[in-house]
Amino acid sequence: MTSTIEPTSGRDPACATPCGALRRPADLVRTVDVSGLVDARGGLLDRAIFTDEQLYRQELRRVFAPSWLFLAHADQFHKPGDFFTTYMGEDPVIVVMDKGRRIRAYLNSCRHRGARVLRADVGATRNFTCTYHGWAYDLDGKLVSVPNREGYPDSFDTDDWGLVEVPNVDSYRGLIFGTWNPDPVGLRESLGDMAWYMDAMFDHDDEGTVVVGGVHKWVLDGNWKLAAEQFATDWYHVNMSHASALMVLSPTKNPKTEIVHRAGRQYVGTNGHGAGFPVHPKNRFNAKTVHEWTDYDALRERLGDARVEGPLTDGHATVFPNFSYLPVIGTIRVWHPKGPDRMEVWSWTVVDKSMPPEVREAQRLYNLRTFGPSGIFEQDDGENWSEVQAISHGFITNTVPLNYQMGLGSEREDGRHPGTTSELYSDAAGRAFYAHWRELMNTPAWHEERNQ
Numbered sequence: 001m002t003s004t005i006e007p008t009s010g011r012d013p014a015c016a017t018p019c020g021a022l023r024r025p026a027d028l029v030r031t032v033d034v035s036g037l038v039d040a041r042g043g044l045l046d047r048a049i050f051t052d053e054q055l056y057r058q059e060l061r062r063v064f065a066p067s068w069l070f071l072a073h074a075d076q077f078h079k080p081g082d083f084f085t086t087y088m089g090e091d092p093v094i095v096v097m098d099k100g101r102r103i104r105a106y107l108n109s110c111r112h113r114g115a116r117v118l119r120a121d122v123g124a125t126r127n128f129t130c131t132y133h134g135w136a137y138d139l140d141g142k143l144v145s146v147p148n149r150e151g152y153p154d155s156f157d158t159d160d161w162g163l164v165e166v167p168n169v170d171s172y173r174g175l176i177f178g179t180w181n182p183d184p185v186g187l188r189e190s191l192g193d194m195a196w197y198m199d200a201m202f203d204h205d206d207e208g209t210v211v212v213g214g215v216h217k218w219v220l221d222g223n224w225k226l227a228a229e230q231f232a233t234d235w236y237h238v239n240m241s242h243a244s245a246l247m248v249l250s251p252t253k254n255p256k257t258e259i260v261h262r263a264g265r266q267y268v269g270t271n272g273h274g275a276g277f278p279v280h281p282k283n284r285f286n287a288k289t290v291h292e293w294t295d296y297d298a299l300r301e302r303l304g305d306a307r308v309e310g311p312l313t314d315g316h317a318t319v320f321p322n323f324s325y326l327p328v329i330g331t332i333r334v335w336h337p338k339g340p341d342r343m344e345v346w347s348w349t350v351v352d353k354s355m356p357p358e359v360r361e362a363q364r365l366y367n368l369r370t371f372g373p374s375g376i377f378e379q380d381d382g383e384n385w386s387e388v389q390a391i392s393h394g395f396i397t398n399t400v401p402l403n404y405q406m407g408l409g410s411e412r413e414d415g416r417h418p419g420t421t422s423e424l425y426s427d428a429a430g431r432a433f434y435a436h437w438r439e440l441m442n443t444p445a446w447h448e449e450r451n452q
């Protein structure tokens, strides 16, 4: 039995704690106006946004803390106590099914001296017991056991020292997201037209999707935005970066002819989301077993021709800021930020629940061989991001702007795909990604407004 994910709506996480005489001085939180670093209209970027430590700290506060961030897939939770530990930005969180079968998320940091209260990646538990001094919390995050409790003053109230809860958790098509913002725009609203494109991967039938296998995790040198941006906007690199992989997989002997000159569209999201997809009928590099099992007529019936011939093919997509997926490959992934120069990639294989075991296995292996950590495409991409990052700290290098001008002015409504779209080969979704990033970076988040 799987969970039904009720949206949670809790209190401001920073108000959950008695602060006593603590007052965080404003000087500790410095803010940079990033208006001059992103020229979305002209298609230019300043490389400081990939390298600067202060901008990175501001990103954690103003981009990650207020945004809806991917936490886990609903199929990872089947009974109360099932948990998965992950990150929101650099904040460690526990995602768990509580006794009422509700999915909740807590900051994975003990309220005593701050150790992680759960060190395992995944599993099932009745409570969370910190291994430092032994404070224990139940599945509701309440502090239920304190060794040497009599040593604390009468004013010490365990109700004040429960785990800090992620105030809003919600899901879309089995994908669970959370935000620290206590009063956010709803998840569905924040996705906007992106949901239509997501359905091409996550809504093939009434049964939905499930996860196959565990989570692959690997570390890459490179700023997280390089990966998120590429999955939002960049079909352009495919022909060059993946040339050798394409020759292996191409259905013809001439991949340059068959693959390079493809028609397609790119969705340019209003909230920084982006997706691109060829519309050529031959453009399917599905695992053969999956392709033969797929009932395309039923998909056309459910999703319509525009989706089956477009985003259901070899598309790429990013849900702002750092959740990406590839429909045909069956991968979903998060680009966790680990400082300005490093990211940690977490990748799942997701399949239709209705797939029989041999088809699931074919999809899992196909994902591993193409976009697993040693996959033939994944290695090409990781190499590029690390290469870009490796030289970005040079003083002169860092001051030379980057070009995002492909498809300038091409954005329009095309009458077939919802929202604004551009050409397949275009930087339009990239420009929109950075326009949204700039807006968030220049807007005080709820936690700053409270302190003003």
Ligand code: FES
Pocket: 110, 111, 112, 113, 114, 115, 130, 131, 132, 133, 134, 135
């Ligand atoms: S840090 Fe967790 S009990 Fe002390």
Ligand SMILES: [Fe+2]
Pocket: 237, 238, 241, 242, 377, 381
């Ligand atoms: Fe790629």
